[in-house]
Amino acid sequence: MRVGIARERLLGERRVAATPETVRQLVGQGLDVSVESGAGAAAGHSDAAYAEAGAEVVPALDPAGVDLLAHVRPLHPATAAALRPGAVTVGLASPSTELPTVRALADAGVTAFALELVPRISRAQSMDALTSQALVTGYRCVLEAAIRLPRFFPLYMTAAGTVPPAKVLVLGAGVAGLQAIGTAKRLGARVSANDIRPASADEVASMGGTFVHLDVDSAEATQAAGGYARELSADRGALQRQLLAPHVAEADVLITTAAVPGRRAPLLVTRDMVAAMRPGSVVVDMAAESGGNVEGSVPGEDVAVQVAGGAGEVTVVGLKDAASAMPADASRLYAKNVANFIELLVPQGPGDGGEIRPDFDDEVVAGACLTHAGEVRHEPTAEALAAL
């Protein structure tokens, strides 16, 4: 059966769903692989490298000609509609925001797997694209902050005096937040962090950060199923911001990473809190694309916020496509996630080989399934579609 790898069509998307390395892996599974010409160019992979790995390189990939279409960004509804009934898709599907595509996938009888829905169990870690891409984003956001900061991150003791290290505050200690903590620490900053899940204190410490304990009543269980953070109630959110304010004011760099999958990101930092920072400080809002943790952040743009008193500005960076900005390693990890998931769809018994036949008794396969046989299998998405 044939796996197709298209050139990503979204403007600014530089990743690719397969590398020559994963093409070898798929071919080793008995699959045929078609790669659209130029698909890997931005990630550093030439057509020749794909061909050498065993792929057929085609000038334009016809969705109707493949049994499985692997992708990075959610498909366009028209692409979904062009797939054959029974065809399989594997990639990031962003079901909560891409309902028209989900509808088109179901209508076309496609078996669509959304990597966002891969259960967070150890066996599926190697297919967890949210984690692999969050690693890239967490590293990247520190570089974005460091290059804009008018100061050093590390402490320097020089003949002309001692330069104290920059103070970095990270809000949200998921994969991206922990990675940001570790990277800022590597670069020599003094790093502190907060997360509404008290359990994250140890993880913050293990990356070299100091956990900021906020006195928000922790009676509510804030640890939700699946390890993700749940939303705080409005009152608790206001209390949280109030307690965070002095920590934000003291930071040279603030990095916010608090996202609630499928929902608007929580507002952690108001404009007034930003304006209370020192001139030249930098804020990176990693959740800018999902509504923003920081009031006034704009995805893909730097916004200058006048400090209180008017003696300078704070730069608020609305992070966008951060993983795509490091397409080589982001693709390396993502393609591996995709190939590992596809491998799960290929029965491994004696006499098997080269067949894509999802086993829905497997909790990873069932959990990641978005549409199958004309139906939307993911409950929250089915409900959202029904509510339209």
Place this chain on the structure above:
Amino acid sequence: MRVGIARERLLGERRVAATPETVRQLVGQGLDVSVESGAGAAAGHSDAAYAEAGAEVVPALDPAGVDLLAHVRPLHPATAAALRPGAVTVGLASPSTELPTVRALADAGVTAFALELVPRISRAQSMDALTSQALVTGYRCVLEAAIRLPRFFPLYMTAAGTVPPAKVLVLGAGVAGLQAIGTAKRLGARVSANDIRPASADEVASMGGTFVHLDVDSAEATQAAGGYARELSADRGALQRQLLAPHVAEADVLITTAAVPGRRAPLLVTRDMVAAMRPGSVVVDMAAESGGNVEGSVPGEDVAVQVAGGAGEVTVVGLKDAASAMPADASRLYAKNVANFIELLVPQGPGDGGEIRPDFDDEVVAGACLTHAGEVRHEPTAEALAAL
């Protein structure tokens, strides 16, 4: 006597020659200080902060009204001409490229001190602006590389496989080069480095880098007076490039820092050597403003070089104003260098105070003097002017 701090006039220059901290130091020496409004804005210092430190903040600084003018960039000849006879200047003067200003300073009877000329002896380290600004540039160039590289610097061991660390090659192991080595190492890269001074091997190792030994005949003494590198002869330069080529081809990031003060930077890397790198690789040429270590680099611009075979591009960054891009800490160190030098000009005996009276018996004062009493005191500059 009155010290003046002007707003820097050069486009893109964001540093300032005094901070509120150094204003306090100068006022403590019995000096009056005038600061031009807005002079410290880009470096994060408000007019109010200067006033609080004891400076008089003036809407526009009149060069004719001060006894000592401190500056970052070389003065404009018109500014030099407007100074009072007997006035003193302290700052970077770039004598080899700013001959008209040197002439104007001499003609105006100004006593000009060029911080580039401060002798490299331990007592003068705290006034060594080349070193303090090279520290900033060395750190900065690594960020400029990291943010453009489509890969991570550090090694990551993830559920989706191991990502090897980036390979960084640094050419030139002066202050900036060593700082680049240390910063790239901090970020987790595998770093190697070369310098034509064999003595630098230990320094490279102490920053965590691996010294690349080239088999260039080292019979010529390459360690020149003052600790700076001398130029290689043309033949030796070609041999050096030939020996460097395989190391360049293997690097993900190449940083070149080889500058010869007052001369054109040596060409270390040809376009062919760049084209032999992998697609996505990044080259930062720190010497772009003085002719470039890398063929085809353009100061202040990114140049894309097609790799041999045409399967991608290498980005060649012509670094420009790197210290100015981190104006807060660059100014912190620079202003301290300036204030320490000014302190040297103020006699410290009982009954003294607030007088600026250079003692030319002091080797630091004499060494740093560019013009005095109508004469150009720096021999090479005097010769260059005579040759015009």
